[in-house]
Amino acid sequence: MDARSILFGLHELPGFGWRSIQKLLHRVPDLTNLLQRGWNQQELSGLQPDKLKALKDNFHMDFVASRLNKYAEAGIRFVTVLDEAYPALLKQTAKPPWVLYYRGNDRLLQASAIAVVGTRTPTTYGKKAAERLSRELSDAGLTVVSGLARGIDSSAHLGALQGKGSTIAVLGTGPDIVYPPENKSLYREIAEKGLILSEFPLGTSPHPGLFPLRNRIIAGISLGTVVVEAALKSGSLITADQALEESREVFAVPGPITSPKSLGALSLIKQGAKLVTGAEDILEEYGVLPAANSAAATGYRNTSMRTEEERLILGLMREEPISFDDLLERSHFQFGHLHSVLLSLLMKKEIEQLPGSMYVIL
Incomplete structure (x- = not known):
């Protein structure tokens, strides 16, 4: 064995x-x-x-x-921390799960992802903002990560499914348990078009202590975390804190100063989180400009738009696939910076990501 x-x-x-x-x-x-x-x-x-x-x-x-x-x-598969297919970003965190159970598209384990989280009881504004932002991120080729909870999480998944990309639902239960029960149809759609992910064994029922553990995976698997609406004591702020602990970017959508549900996001902005009104605010943080995405989508490759860092990484790559670890060693970049450069090249359709954190020039 x-x-x-x-x-x-x-x-x-x-x-x-x-x-x-x-x-x-x-x-x-x-x-x-x-x-x-x-x-x-x-x-x-x-x-x-x-x-x-x-x-x-x-x-x-x-x-x-x-x-x-x-x-x-x-019909549930698993990946362990010993496997090449294990999410590279998550493996770099302080407490990566030993085993992840999943149902759906396992290629998303290596996808460039952004977490979108927020309150379980959002306003109409919050739901619309989460859905629109997630759809824009999905259209830009990113995978949207959230927790399948009521409210903002559900809106984030729905928005991502409307776009060209996909979504990952990280559960605070076993991979076979749908919580809340009213999200059964959303669970099925994500299992078919995206990825259901959990570190908890089959049959694990929802328990308050499990959701903070779930949140560390949401933050750990993502390049950055967006908080849409959250009260000052919201669990979404735990996800944001965990993202910061792992040196990931934190973004926040502004809301009315008179709304208690916006106070958490506004507090994050005061503390230095980047204010977000659209996907372009997130994309530019990783060196990806909307105009470059449009050019890449039409098949036109404007090499003058490459940054110095992108040219360096492309110079290290050949026709044969190269691993993230090899690029990290040869480029002497910091872990997070290399991910940002690779994300930019992926968005510009300059490179392709293969299973096992391997990359190849297109």
């Missing part, structure tokens, strides 16, 4: 959380040894007694095989 299957099995083990897996990986770097050699008391000495008992009593090949079959029957 390979390491990714064993990591999946550990993730499925009840009561065996993120930190327990981290401790185990620190002591047993090669997971294939975990089931082959039996339980080495010295290697497992750092685990709490209940975790150790769970491993010894329940973790075996039959358990892993049964869980794998369960997901196959449900």
